[in-house]
Amino acid sequence: MSDFVIETKKLTKIYGEQTAVNSVDIHVKPGRIYGLLGRNGAGKTTIMKMILGLTPITSGEVDVFSQNIKGHEKRIYPRIGSIIETPGFYPNLTGTENLEIFAKLRGTPRPNAVKKALEVVGLPYRDKKLFSKYSLGMKQRLGIANVILHDPELLILDEPTNGLDPIGIAEVRNFIKGLSAERGKTILISSHILSEIALLADDIGIIDHGVLLEENSMEDLEKKNRKYIQLQVSDVHKTSLILEQQFRVTDYAVQDEHNLRLYDTALDMAAINKALVVQDVAVISSQICNDTLEDYFKQITGGEGIA
Amino acid sequence: MTIIATEMQKWKRNKIVWCILALTLLLGALAIERACSIARSSPYMDNFGDLYTMAFKNLSSLFLPIVLGMFATTLFFDEHKNDTLKELLIIPITKVQLYFSKVAVMILMSVGLCLITFLLCVVGGLIAGGFPDLNAETLIDAGLLYLVSGLLIPIAMLPIVFLATLSKGYILPIGATLLYLVPVVIAPAHFMGIHPLASVMGIYSHISEATAAMVEILMQGVLPDTSPFICAGSLLLIGAASAAASVMALKKQSY
Amino acid sequence: MLKLIQVEFLKLRRRKFIWLMLLAALFMPLAAVFYFANIKGTGVEPIEFYKWTAFSYTPWIILPVVLGMLCTMLMYNENQYDILKQLWIVPVNKVAYFFSKFVVVLTYSICFMLIIAAASILTGVLPGYITFDSASTLYLLRKCMEISLLTAFAVLPVLAVAAVQKGYILPVCLTLVYTFLGFILLMVNMYLHPLSSMTAIVMRDIPGVVITQPLNIPGAFLCIGVWSVASVMLAGAVLKKRK
Numbered sequence: 145m146s147d148f149v150i151e152t153k154k155l156t157k158i159y160g161e162q163t164a165v166n167s168v169d170i171h172v173k174p175g176r177i178y179g180l181l182g183r184n185g186a187g188k189t190t191i192m193k194m195i196l197g198l199t200p201i202t203s204g205e206v207d208v209f210s211q212n213i214k215g216h217e218k219r220i221y222p223r224i225g226s227i228i229e230t231p232g233f234y235p236n237l238t239g240t241e242n243l244e245i246f247a248k249l250r251g252t253p254r255p256n257a258v259k260k261a262l263e264v265v266g267l268p269y270r271d272k273k274l275f276s277k278y279s280l281g282m283k284q285r286l287g288i289a290n291v292i293l294h295d296p297e298l299l300i301l302d303e304p305t306n307g308l309d310p311i312g313i314a315e316v317r318n319f320i321k322g323l324s325a326e327r328g329k330t331i332l333i334s335s336h337i338l339s340e341i342a343l344l345a346d347d348i349g350i351i352d353h354g355v356l357l358e359e360n361s362m363e364d365l366e367k368k369n370r371k372y373i374q375l376q377v378s379d380v381h382k383t384s385l386i387l388e389q390q391f392r393v394t395d396y397a398v399q400d401e402h403n404l405r406l407y408d409t410a411l412d413m414a415a416i417n418k419a420l421v422v423q424d425v426a427v428i429s430s431q432i433c434n435d436t437l438e439d440y441f442k443q444i445t446g447g448e449g450i451a
Numbered sequence: 452m453t454i455i456a457t458e459m460q461k462w463k464r465n466k467i468v469w470c471i472l473a474l475t476l477l478l479g480a481l482a483i484e485r486a487c488s489i490a491r492s493s494p495y496m497d498n499f500g501d502l503y504t505m506a507f508k509n510l511s512s513l514f515l516p517i518v519l520g521m522f523a524t525t526l527f528f529d530e531h532k533n534d535t536l537k538e539l540l541i542i543p544i545t546k547v548q549l550y551f552s553k554v555a556v557m558i559l560m561s562v563g564l565c566l567i568t569f570l571l572c573v574v575g576g577l578i579a580g581g582f583p584d585l586n587a588e589t590l591i592d593a594g595l596l597y598l599v600s601g602l603l604i605p606i607a608m609l610p611i612v613f614l615a616t617l618s619k620g621y622i623l624p625i626g627a628t629l630l631y632l633v634p635v636v637i638a639p640a641h642f643m644g645i646h647p648l649a650s651v652m653g654i655y656s657h658i659s660e661a662t663a664a665m666v667e668i669l670m671q672g673v674l675p676d677t678s679p680f681i682c683a684g685s686l687l688l689i690g691a692a693s694a695a696a697s698v699m700a701l702k703k704q705s706y
Numbered sequence: 707m708l709k710l711i712q713v714e715f716l717k718l719r720r721r722k723f724i725w726l727m728l729l730a731a732l733f734m735p736l737a738a739v740f741y742f743a744n745i746k747g748t749g750v751e752p753i754e755f756y757k758w759t760a761f762s763y764t765p766w767i768i769l770p771v772v773l774g775m776l777c778t779m780l781m782y783n784e785n786q787y788d789i790l791k792q793l794w795i796v797p798v799n800k801v802a803y804f805f806s807k808f809v810v811v812l813t814y815s816i817c818f819m820l821i822i823a824a825a826s827i828l829t830g831v832l833p834g835y836i837t838f839d840s841a842s843t844l845y846l847l848r849k850c851m852e853i854s855l856l857t858a859f860a861v862l863p864v865l866a867v868a869a870v871q872k873g874y875i876l877p878v879c880l881t882l883v884y885t886f887l888g889f890i891l892l893m894v895n896m897y898l899h900p901l902s903s904m905t906a907i908v909m910r911d912i913p914g915v916v917i918t919q920p921l922n923i924p925g926a927f928l929c930i931g932v933w934s935v936a937s938v939m940l941a942g943a944v945l946k947k948r949k
Contacts, residue, residue, distance in 0.1 A: 196541050199705040221543035228541075232534030236464045245457045249542050274464075290538070467875055517882065525875060532786065621874055622723050622779055629771060629882075 148207070149174045149298055149330040150195060155204035157190050157354075164190045166354040167204065172332050172347070177324050179345030180334040181441065187354040188334035192228055192302050195332075196221075208298070222250065225296035227304055231287025235276035239267055239286045242275055243293060250294045261289040264319065280307035288316065292323075299323065301333045305340060317344055342437040352445040365440065373406040373413065374433045378426035380404060386419055402428070454544060454552040458526075459559075467525065468560075471518055475564045476571070478514060482506035483575030491581040499582040500661025503572040503593040508665060510568050511600050513632060516648060518564070519557055519604060520611045520628025526553045527615040528624075537706040546701040550694070554612060558605045565601035569594055592659035603654065606686060607647035609693035616697040619704075640670040643677045644685050653682035710798065710806040717783075718810070724779065730772050731818050735759045735825035742835045750835045752842035753913055759826035760819070760846065761912055765853045766889050769818060770901055773861045774881025776814055780807050781868035781877070800945040804869055804938065811865060812858040819854035823847055853908055859934050860888075860900035866937035870944040897922060903929040 150172035157165040165187040172178040180188045193199040195206050197217060206213045208220050233242040243258045254260070259269045265285040278286065284307045291299055301320070305313045321344060323329040335341050341348065348365060350358045377383045380398055387393040387406075395407045409432055417427050435443075462468050482505045489496035496502065530536040539549060572593060576585050611631060615624040634641075635648040642649035656666035657679045667673070718724055738758040742750060784790050793803060823846050830836040864884055868877035888901025896906040896919055903926035909915045910923060 193706070196537075197543075198537050198540060217543045217545075221541055224541065226541055228537055230534065232536070232538050234461055234533055234535060237461070241460070241463065245460055246538065246542070248453055248457050248460075249539070249544065251453070470876075470879070521875060521878065620723070621878075622775060625878055626723075626727070626775060 147174075148172055149209060150178075150332060151207045152191070152195070153205045153207070155191065155194060155206060156202045157187075157194060157199065158202045164354050165194070168351070168354070168356045170349050170356060170359060172330060174330050175324065175328045176346040177320065177331045177333060177344055178347045178349065179341035180332065180349050180351060181338065181341050181437075182334075182336065182351035183445070184336055186336075186351045188336075188351060189229060189302050190354075191351070192226070192300050192332070192334060195300065196224070196226055196228065198228065222294065223296055224298045224300060225291035225294065226300035226302070227284075227287045227291055228300075228302045230306070231283060231290060233275045233283070233286060233290075236274060238270075238272060238274055239278070239282075239289075240270050242286065243289060246290055247293055252294045254295070257293050257295075261293045264292060265289045266315070281309060281312055284308055285312075288319075297329060299329055299331045299333075301331065303335055304333065305335070305337070313340070320344060338436075338438045338441055348437075350441060350444055357444050365437070371409050371432060371434055373409055373411065373430060375404045375406060375430050376402055376428040377404070377420065378402065378428065382423060382425050383420060386423055386425070387416070390419055391416060405433075454548055455555045455559075458552050458556045467522075471522070471560075471564070472567070474514070474518075475510065475567055478509040479506055479568045479571030479575070482509055483571060483578065486575050486579035498661070499572075499576050499585045499589050499593070500659070500664075502576055502579070502582070503569070503589075503596070504661050504665040506568050506572045506575075507596060507600070507662075508669070510564065511604060512669065513636070515561060515564060515600070515604050516608060516632055517628055519561055519608045520631070521625060522560060523553070523557055523608065523612045524615045524621050524624040524628070526556065527612075528619070528621040531619045540706060547698050550616065550698050550701060554605065554609070554694070557608070557612070558602065561605045562598070562601035565597040569597040589659075589661075592661065596655060596658050596662050599654065599658065600651065603651045603686065604648070606690040607651050609690045609697075610647065613693040613697045613700065617700045638671075640673040644681050647686050647689050650682035650686040653677050654679050654686075707802055707806070710802055711809045714780075714806045714810045715813075721779075724776065724814075727772050727775065728818060728821060730768055731764075731821040732825050733768060734762070734764050735822065735829040738826075739829050739833060739835075743833070750830075752830065752836045752839065753845070755830045755836045756826050756842070756846050756849075757912065757914070759829065760822050760850055760853070761908065761915075764819075764822060765857060765905060765908055766892070766901070767885055769815065769853065769857050770861055770885040770888065771881055772818065773811055773815055773857060774864045774885065775878065776811055777807070777861060777865040777868045778874055778877040778881065780810060781865070781871075782874040785872045801938070801942045804865070804941045804945065807869070808858070808862065808865060811861065812855070815854040815858040816851070819850035823850040849908065849912070853904075856904040856907060856930065857901070859930050860904045862934045862937040863900070866941040869941045870948075893918075895919070897925045897929045900930045900933045903927070 148171045150170065152168055152170050155165060155168045155170075156163070168187070168191060170178070170180070170191070180191065182188050190199065194201050195208065195213065197213060209223065211220060213220055233239075234245070237245070239262065240258060243261060247258050262269045265288050267282065267285050267289060275283070275286070284304070288304060291301065299320075304320070305316050308316060317340065320331060320333065324331055324346075333341070333344065342362075345362055347361050348359070349356055375383070380401055380403070383404060384396075384398065387396060387404075391411070393406065393408065393411065397405045397407075399405060413430055417430065420427050482502060485505060486496055486502045491497050496505075530539070536549075540546070544552075573590065576582050608628075608631075611624055611628050614627045618624060632648070634646050635652075639646075639649045639652055643653045644650055652666050652669060656663045738755060741758060742755065784793070794800070826846060827838065827843060831838045836842075861881075861884075864877060864881050867880050871877055885901065888899045888905075891899045892902045892905055896902040896917075906917065906919075906921060906926045907923060909917060910921055
């Protein structure tokens with residue numbers, strides 16, 4: 145019995161001569177939110193589509209709920225709720241009617257499932273507005289309502305906050321967090337908005353050009369992210385000389401004409417500031433900082449600072 | 452059954468269904484109008500068989516195949532257009548279920564339109580009056596004709612349904628529907644046992660004398676001698692092959 | 707306007723089906739090969755042959771259906787991919803937009819009939835059914851041009867409906883109903899329906915064609931003209947009103 149709700153083994157997708165997903169091994173633990181992070185075109189949606197069987201797998205395997213997805217779709221899919229790209233609904237039907245169709249098809253046993261799902265996402269129940277008249281935000285909300293309609297154990301969400309306003313994004317974020325923390329749902333979520341993933345995810349998979357570059361928990365990532373002293377000065381060249389000659393500091397990086405990063409946060413900054421001022425180097429600012437997820441992502445995908 | 456029921460639900464507020472219904476009623480009404488205006492002494496309308504075969508010709512020769520071809524196209528194309536196919540597949544609904552549920556809806560529509568036309572004929576026969584053979588036996592023959600066509604014409608259109616599943620667009624299946632009818636309109640006798648729609652005609656001709664006479668006219672004076680079993684076999688074989696090809700085409704597609 | 711027309715042709719790139727539809731032009735010439743092989747053999751009058759290949763079912767049914775489908779495809783594509791709003795904010799004049807689509811339909815119609823003309827000559831001369839002569843060839847070309855121009859105008863109502871509708875089914879159904887209505891009204895009154903009027907104009911000087919109704923060429927042009935103007939006005943009014 146696997147410890148993972150979703151486990152992919154060397155999952156690969158090739159379109160003609162292009163490898164969209166290259167030998168990806170992701171591990172989604174139960175009750176946690178796994179953020180699949182990558183730029184546009186990195187392969188996030190393709191991985192999700194392969195997990196859901198919407199696109200054939202070139203090679204590799206997908207195990208969901210410890211079963212190979214192939215051949216067990218009827219048992220596995222009812223336990224999954226998902227949004228892939230923009231949610232599709234019938235334009236001639238209202239939101240309620242659309243959900244009723246999907247509720248019927250899923251055989252949702254709860255009598256008020258549609259009403260409850262619409263309440264959760266803030267859409268009206270049994271109103272007369274057709275889906276074709278919905279705004280982008282309303283369409284996305286209806287998609288989310290469709291995901292939770294049958295109370296699935298696993299949610300696969302491809303950029304669920306697309307098209308939502310800032311308040312809507314915050315609401316969905318809190319809702320997703322609640323699903324995981326309070327109701328123990330497992331969630332695989334993809335996004336190219338790093339700040340959103342940083343606020344949501346318990347585990348991260350960073351994907352670039354179809355390759356899974358890193359898979360880690362957010363806790364470990366935060367530990368890995370280096371603290372440093374950001375120094376803004378009037379003369380970086382003189383500052384470098386002073387640091388090396390007077391203080392024997394070598395673990396630093398020059399960013400531009402006025403900015404340096406000192407990676408040894410135990411340095412005596414008072415002494416350094418004094419030495420710089422004496423040598424006619426103005427110290428504009430000096431503060432302790434952390435790499436953000438964005439900085440880390442840029443390093444990983446841009447090739448800077450990979451261990 | 453649930454899948455078929457939801458397929459029908461998807462057509463709520465869809466004007467196309469109402470237009471199809473309206474046109475069916477119009478065609479039936481045209482036949483009734485002819486029955487009322489042509490005297491019973493004329494050989495063109497001296498018995499109920501003339502009325503129901505006239506209405507039947509109006510419905511089944513071009514109208515029903517074209518309607519079913521276009522309807523099949525919209526059934527599949529609209530799922531692509533609305534991007535709802537992926538939502539259905541992850542429920543999960545298998546591609547086989549998807550295909551057969553849509554074919555079932557097509558058959559239901561066909562049977563429904565045929566039934567409406569049959570009922571219009573009966574009402575028309577009573578309104579126009581003067582038909583000496585308006586009795587249970589003739590009504591059973593007529594009912595059988597409409598039921599058989601309601602069931603067989605959709606099967607004959609399965610090659611078009613295959614094109615609708617194969618292509619993610621609408622023009623190919625609609626264009627193919629029109630081309631598909633050309634051989635049957637121009638030289639149906641030559642295509643009996645080969646072209647599904649011509650084979651269907653070969654089956655009709657064995658239902659009653661009136662339908663045999665109707666088919667003879669449609670075949671431009673040539674009463675077909677092809678066995679109805681050969682026609683039925685050919686129809687079912689082509690239908691089954693088209694269904695298998697459609698399911699394979701759906702399985703190969705990515706969403 | 708010229709830029710708009712150029713852009714319309716650029717949009718047809720990689721749209722295989724539009725080019726495949728041109729193959730429908732070969733249908734009647736190929737049918738004629740079989741017909742004349744079975745029935746008459748060689749030594750056929752060129753005009754007799756061209757009546758089969760280009761002057762019968764082609765203008766009545768094949769060309770109007772093909773052009774109707776083309777109109778639907780041209781208009782529906784803009785709606786399907788929500789491109790219209792991008793065009794209006796350029797800004798592109800709505801009537802000019804409609805006319806640019808009409809120019810594509812007209813050009814397509816001309817190409818279609820030219821293919822038929824070429825196919826008619828080839829399928830007639832190569833098997834030896836007819837002998838090539840310049841008079842009948844020029845006549846064929848003239849008639850094909852007439853058919854192409856008049857039919858393009860005659861299908862303007864379909865183009866207008868396709869422009870004002872967001873779907874594809876109604877214009878396709880309308881194409882079929884419109885075409886068959888034109889064919890049926892040919893026997894009843896040639897001056898009510900643009901396609902019937904087009905037929906009256908085309909058939910006026912084809913030898914061997916008997917027209918049972920009195921010929922009224924100005925009336926036929928008037929019918930086509932009225933329907934065309936009404937179509938343009940409808941399309942313009944609805945497009946301007948639409949948000």
